Amino acid sequence: MNQAATRDFPLLKTQVRETQQAPAATGTKIRIDGLTVHYGKRLAVDRVTLLVYRNLVTAIIGPSGCGKSTLLRSLNRMNDTIPGVITGGKVVLDDGDIYTPGTDLIHLRRRVGMVFQQPNPFPKSIYDNVAYGLRINGLVGSRAELDARVEKALRSAALWNEVKDRLQRNALQLSGGEQQRLCIARALAVQPEVLLMDEPASALDPVSTAKIEELMFELKADYTIVIVTHNMQQAARVSDFTAFMLNGSLVEFSPTAQLFTTPTDARTEAYITGRFG
Amino acid sequence: MSWRIFDKAFVGLTALAVLVVVAMIAVILGNVVINGWEQITWEFLSAQPRVGMTEGGIFPAIFGTVLLVLLMTIAGVPLGVCVAIYFSEYANRTGWLYRFTRQAVNNLAGVPSIVFGLFGLGFFVRFLGGAIDNTFYEGKLTYGQPALIWAALTMAVLTLPVVIVSVEEALRAVPQSFRDASLALGATRTQTTFRVVLPQAISGVLTGGILAVSRGAGEVAPILFVGAAYYLPHLPTKLNDQFMELGYHIFILSTQSPDVDATKPLLYATVFVLLALTFLLNLTAIAVRARLRVASGSAR
Numbered sequence: 001m002n003q004a005a006t007r008d009f010p011l012l013k014t015q016v017r018e019t020q021q022a023p024a025a026t027g028t029k030i031r032i033d034g035l036t037v038h039y040g041k042r043l044a045v046d047r048v049t050l051l052v053y054r055n056l057v058t059a060i061i062g063p064s065g066c067g068k069s070t071l072l073r074s075l076n077r078m079n080d081t082i083p084g085v086i087t088g089g090k091v092v093l094d095d096g097d098i099y100t101p102g103t104d105l106i107h108l109r110r111r112v113g114m115v116f117q118q119p120n121p122f123p124k125s126i127y128d129n130v131a132y133g134l135r136i137n138g139l140v141g142s143r144a145e146l147d148a149r150v151e152k153a154l155r156s157a158a159l160w161n162e163v164k165d166r167l168q169r170n171a172l173q174l175s176g177g178e179q180q181r182l183c184i185a186r187a188l189a190v191q192p193e194v195l196l197m198d199e200p201a202s203a204l205d206p207v208s209t210a211k212i213e214e215l216m217f218e219l220k221a222d223y224t225i226v227i228v229t230h231n232m233q234q235a236a237r238v239s240d241f242t243a244f245m246l247n248g249s250l251v252e253f254s255p256t257a258q259l260f261t262t263p264t265d266a267r268t269e270a271y272i273t274g275r276f277g
Numbered sequence: 278m279s280w281r282i283f284d285k286a287f288v289g290l291t292a293l294a295v296l297v298v299v300a301m302i303a304v305i306l307g308n309v310v311i312n313g314w315e316q317i318t319w320e321f322l323s324a325q326p327r328v329g330m331t332e333g334g335i336f337p338a339i340f341g342t343v344l345l346v347l348l349m350t351i352a353g354v355p356l357g358v359c360v361a362i363y364f365s366e367y368a369n370r371t372g373w374l375y376r377f378t379r380q381a382v383n384n385l386a387g388v389p390s391i392v393f394g395l396f397g398l399g400f401f402v403r404f405l406g407g408a409i410d411n412t413f414y415e416g417k418l419t420y421g422q423p424a425l426i427w428a429a430l431t432m433a434v435l436t437l438p439v440v441i442v443s444v445e446e447a448l449r450a451v452p453q454s455f456r457d458a459s460l461a462l463g464a465t466r467t468q469t470t471f472r473v474v475l476p477q478a479i480s481g482v483l484t485g486g487i488l489a490v491s492r493g494a495g496e497v498a499p500i501l502f503v504g505a506a507y508y509l510p511h512l513p514t515k516l517n518d519q520f521m522e523l524g525y526h527i528f529i530l531s532t533q534s535p536d537v538d539a540t541k542p543l544l545y546a547t548v549f550v551l552l553a554l555t556f557l558l559n560l561t562a563i564a565v566r567a568r569l570r571v572a573s574g575s576a577r
Contacts, residue, residue: 078461083371110463120454122473133462136472183458190462 029054029194029224030075034089037070037079044070046248047089052194052241057216057225059239059256061232063271067248068228069117072196075226076112077105093194110137113192117199119179121171121186126163129171129182130154133190149189156222157185158215177208184215188223195219197227201234213238232272236260244268306552313549316542322550326508332539335547340512341505341520342554345429346494353433353493354486357440361482364441365448366470386438394499397431398423402503419517426516428504432493439489447481448474480569484562491558495551497524507533523551 030052037045045067052058052075060068070079077098079085090097098108110133121129130150133139140146150167154160159181163174171182180200187195197216201209216225216238229235235242236256243253244265252259252268263269324334360382368375406421414420420427451474459469475482497505506519507529513520527547534540 076461078457081457081460083369106463106465109461114457114461116454116457116461118454120452120458122455122458123477132459132472133464136459136462136464136468186458186462 026056027054028052029094030226031090031092032071032075033092035071035074035091036088037067037074038086038088039070039082040084043248045074048245048248048250050243050250050253052224052226054224055220055222056240057220057227057238059235059242060226060228060245061230061235061242061271062245062251064230066245068245069198071245072198072226072228073114075194075196076109076114077103078109078114080105106137110190111192112194112196113187113190114196115180115183115187115198115200118203119176119183121174121179121182123170123172125168126171126174126182127167130185130189132186137190139190153185153189154182156188156219157181158211158218159185175208177204177211180204180208180212181215184212188219192223194224194226197225199229200227202230209234232260244271246271309545309548309552312542313545313547316546317549321543321546325510332543335523335526335543335550337509337512338521338523338526338547339550339554341425342494342523342551344425344513344520345432345500345522346490348425348429349432349436349493350486350490352430353436354440354489356433357437357489358444358482358486360437360441361444361448362470362475365445366466366474382438382441385434386442389498390435390496391498391501393431393435394502396434397427397499397503401427401430422517423502423504423506423519424517425504425513425520428500428520428522431499431503432496435496435499436489436493439492440486443485443488444478444482447478447485450481451477480566483565483569487558487562487565491555491562494558495524495555497522497528500525523547523554527551 028051032048032050032052035045035048036043048067048071050058060071062068073079074087075091075098079087087099089099091099093108093111096103122132124132127150130153131146134146134149140149151160151164154163159178162178163169163182171179174182180203184195184200201212204212213234216227219225227235227238239256241253242256242259244251244259244263244267246267252263252265254264259268260272263272321334322339323336325337326335327333364375364379368378402421402423406419406424406427410416410419410421455473455477456469459473460466464472500522504519505522505525509519509521527544530540530544530547531537
């Protein structure tokens with residue numbers, strides 16, 4: 001992937017770039033405390049407790065249906081849009097529990113942005129896609145300011161050079177990988193503190209995937225990132241901490257290097273060596 | 278072996294069914310066009326009926342129909358679109374309230390149109406109109422009688438379920454992922470509806486509206502009691518005037534004429550005009566949809 005020092009992950013049969021000695025946890029951004037999510041009667045997330053550290057990438061892995069996406073969507077309360085979802089427990093962002101009654105969801109979702117599995121740009125121009133969040137939130141006063149914020153977001157998503165000459169073109173004309181980076185730019189434009197990514201590369205080709213992963217390294221400096229992925233190699237490459245979930249429960253949560261080399265739980269080892277899932 | 282024969286026979290049978298339908302349409306349209314086309318003159322379109330409707334034109338009926346359709350659209354379509362937005366975007370689809378109201382709309386669509394006519398007479402003309410007369414006109418008969426406004430409202434109620442169902446379908450066709458993207462950026466549900474969902478669904482919304490209107494334009498039964506007149510020397514100018522209407526005019530020409538043979542050519546021509554108006558509305562719907570599809574540049 002690049003020439004930086006690499007670390008072997010024998011269990012995973014992949015090499016991973018050494019990001020830093022041991023991830024220096026600079027403080028907790030999100031504290032998930034006894035989180036339980038029901039879809040009607042079905043239990044999707046069962047008493048999960050874990051910490052998301054500031055300016056690091058936290059990966060959530062696990063087989064399909066293990067509740068990892070549900071867990072992710074509970075961090076910006078996107079589950080609220082699904083009828084019949086009942087959430088219990090706490091998700092403390094900085095100092096406040098986002099499930100306290102009366103929480104301003106608009107404010108919350110501006111602080112906690114999200115990128116979805118399928119690239120979902122609006123069928124509008126590239127420019128309007130990025131400007132959308134700024135416009136609806138009334139975050140900018142002038143056209144010049146809007147231009148500047150759109151450019152900044154597109155640069156942050158490493159897309160500016162590719163699209164700067166065709167900002168007014170329809171976003172659906174972009175390739176899948178470009179569309180996903182546009183969605184990242186759209187999320188970054190409102191300057192969130194946390195970025196949630198729900199299998200952001202699962203619909204993309206390897207080159208586009210590599211670009212997204214590269215991007216995550218850069219974004220970490222300014223954002224706290226939580227990524228859900230079913231691709232363990234990807235989790236090993238991009239994340240500092242990894243949580244492994246099974247049947248709605250958190251099995252293991254450790255620094256990524258540790259989880260993929262010396263997992264403490266037998267189920268984790270079985271999963272990452274490909275014995276199930 | 279016998280299955281292969283059965284297969285061939287069944288294919289032949291379905292093709293025959295299609296042929297029957299096409300033939301029926303061809304006979305109806307052909308008959309109307311061949312017999313009606315010759316009668317369509319400027320005078321026919323612009324003049325009043327004369328000599329007990331055996332001569333002259335149908336302008337008052339065209340005028341009344343267009344006015345009725347216009348008022349009906351203004352009264353019904355915005356209401357229907359709002360209901361559809363509520364159903365599609367806001368209602369909790371697992372709740373009993375949604376299921377109950379949704380079923381009510383479905384049942385409304387199945388009510389025979391003559392019942393709507395009676396409802397219009399009872400509710401709009403007698404109850405509402407009567408109340409207006411008692412309150413504002415000291416009991417003098419003003420709105421408490423069949424009138425353009427009541428016919429338009431009755432027709433609006435009649436077309437409401439069609440509008441609701443087709444608009445709701447158009448809104449539901451917008452992928453949930455667009456709503457999620459918008460909500461995740463901190464948009465309210467209403468911002469999402471107006472900035473993402475409606476622009477995406479606009480061609481479907483307009484098409485639904487126009488199709489509902491074109492369906493309403495051909496209905497006669499509901500306006501029998503609530504405002505359509507046999508003959509009027511003047512065009513309607515006020516909301517409480519009565520009016521002539523194409524469909525009703527056809528009914529009159531074919532059943533109430535003193536000289537059936539003399540009105541026959543006029544009858545064909547009137548049917549031709551009504552069909553042409555309805556097709557025009559349908560064509561508009563198709564054109565609007567095609568145009569918006571090109572304009573939005575979307576793949577759908």
